[in-house]
Amino acid sequence: MTPTIGYREVANRLRAAIHDDTYPRGAQLPTEDQLARQLNANRVSVNRALRILGGEGLVYVHRGVGTFVHPIPPITRPAVTRHNRSRREQGGSGGALATELKELGYTLTNDVAIGRTQPPDAVAALLRTDHDEAVFRSRRMSADGWPIQIVTTYIPLEIAAGTLIEERDTGVGGISSRLADLGHPQATISERITVRPPDEEEAKFLRMTADQRVYEILHLGRTAKGDVVKATVYILPTHQWNLEYEYPLNDA
Amino acid sequence: MTPTIGYREVANRLRAAIHDDTYPRGAQLPTEDQLARQLNANRVSVNRALRILGGEGLVYVHRGVGTFVHPIPPITRPAVTRHNRSRREQGGSGGALATELKELGYTLTNDVAIGRTQPPDAVAALLRTDHDEAVFRSRRMSADGWPIQIVTTYIPLEIAAGTLIEERDTGVGGISSRLADLGHPQATISERITVRPPDEEEAKFLRMTADQRVYEILHLGRTAKGDVVKATVYILPTHQWNLEYEYPLNDA
């Protein structure tokens, strides 16, 4: 009897096979039963190995259908270039990200919701407002039909109520330009990054499992006085994105 | 017969119990057998639930001994304030991070290795040098005895060979100040962040499992001409750190 292999070894072999292009991007893997027979492993071990690869973002399990190699390689999110006015205003609808992804050959889909709501506690504590509610704009974005991020922006009612910010089309340059027009120009940006498992809703839209992780980026825009006039929460699958920051060294 | 519960439910209950302080920071959890009996679940389900909590960084498994609630809450790593000369030069040995963590009440330990080596490919491709090797400085840092990060810096031989940079004590202000003194002042910093499972060596030092994730931060210092004169790789457990960036909005 040939010795059987454990789940780690199964994971290693499958990982190698994917990098080999034995199973190219988007391809369907054999079923767990088949893999178990082929590799001389127990199906539970195969299942566990596939969870690991899933957690790394290498494969995607379509329940009841099969397991597939993940179709979209990681995308880089450059932080600084996203936020200067000239670049904002040159892009078409969707802003800087749309421009970048089009350059990579993807077709973007954008599902927008606009309204008023009570922001999450972490946001409410920071936002400069006297109201419980704020204007929100939430976008669910996909590239070639694959969900890639959820972006939700909150703006104080005092500033945004009744303005273009509550409209579907916020005009050239988007919200940031409107804030400037309305006398609340942002002067500094801060981003706070945490990594955590997706919640149920995020997992559903982003097609993620509990073994995967999201970046939660809390992006704050402050005026020169330090007031937070815009708070945006980005939810990105970690296996789908790299983050990039660039800044001058303040070496006075 | 009362119905048994699955691994998700086990994970939820234990997570709640930890947030309750039923099991406070550092406490040992009951054994898997005990938990299985208490919660009316199978031990495999308990084991799987503990893996999930481990992946989130909530608990730490000391193999052969038991499972414990993780002792150290997440730390924030602010990116900008770390890199201006005045702050660098005020801190004691260990630099900006040491100062921050001391403020939080931790005792820092620092294990330094210095030498010459061939940098990883990703670094070698960026570093401006004609040699295969570069000077490296690697630090393994712990807070109150708990490992929290691995930091490895690579500097071209042309610049660093025979200088203070190859010494244990690099002098006031550290490497960055020495680079300036040597005529290679850094003008811009970039950081590229990815999230991935730890490799074997990282997992060993940082006491991590394959279910957890590290940030890999590739930190580059460039001169005004754009040459990379310093490349640093930070490895941080994601459950142990939040990252923070702040920058002015360049809105010309």
Place this chain on the structure above:
DNA sequence: GAGTGGTCTAGACCACAGA
């Protein structure tokens, strides 16, 4: 209904830490 992955079971054996 057939095929896929998701999960649980009950028992077994192993690897490791510590007395």
Place this chain on the structure above:
DNA sequence: CTGTGGTCTAGACCACTCG
């Protein structure tokens, strides 16, 4: 040596998707 978690087994049943 004992107790802990790590893993595998072989079988079973469930939930989901699609034809």
